[in-house]
Amino acid sequence: MGxxxxxxxxxxxxxxxxxxxxxxxxxxxxxxxxxxxxPEDAANTIIGGLYALQACKEKKVLAILSYTVQPVFVxxxxxxxxxx
Numbered sequence: 024m025g026x027x028x029x030x031x032x033x034x035x036x037x038x039x040x041x042x043x044x045x046x047x048x049x050x051x052x053x054x055x056x057x058x059x060x061x062p063e064d065a066a067n068t069i070i071g072g073l074y075a076l077q078a079c080k081e082k083k084v085l086a087i088l089s090y091t092v093q094p095v096f097v098x099x100x101x102x103x104x105x106x107x
Contacts, residue, residue, distance in 0.1 A: 039045070044060075051058045071087065078085045 048058060050056060074085055074087050
């Protein structure tokens with residue numbers, strides 16, 4: 024398949040609240056620049072959000088136990104050849 028870019032759909036909302044973050048991520052993918060947020064940071068944010076969602080569902084305060092997210096894989100688009 025090789026490297027391939029897809030155009031955003033015509034109805035894509037450029038005013039999306041996370042557009043600066045999306046633009047930064049795409050710039051990093053295109054240039055190889057190191058992202059400001061690590062995969063571990065992102066995973067920890069998701070875990071915190073999941074705890075918050077569960078707390079709302081249960082209508083109680085939940086204690087977030089200590090945890091450490093370890094990187095599981097390295098994903099480098101620029102040098103990856105797909106389909107081999």
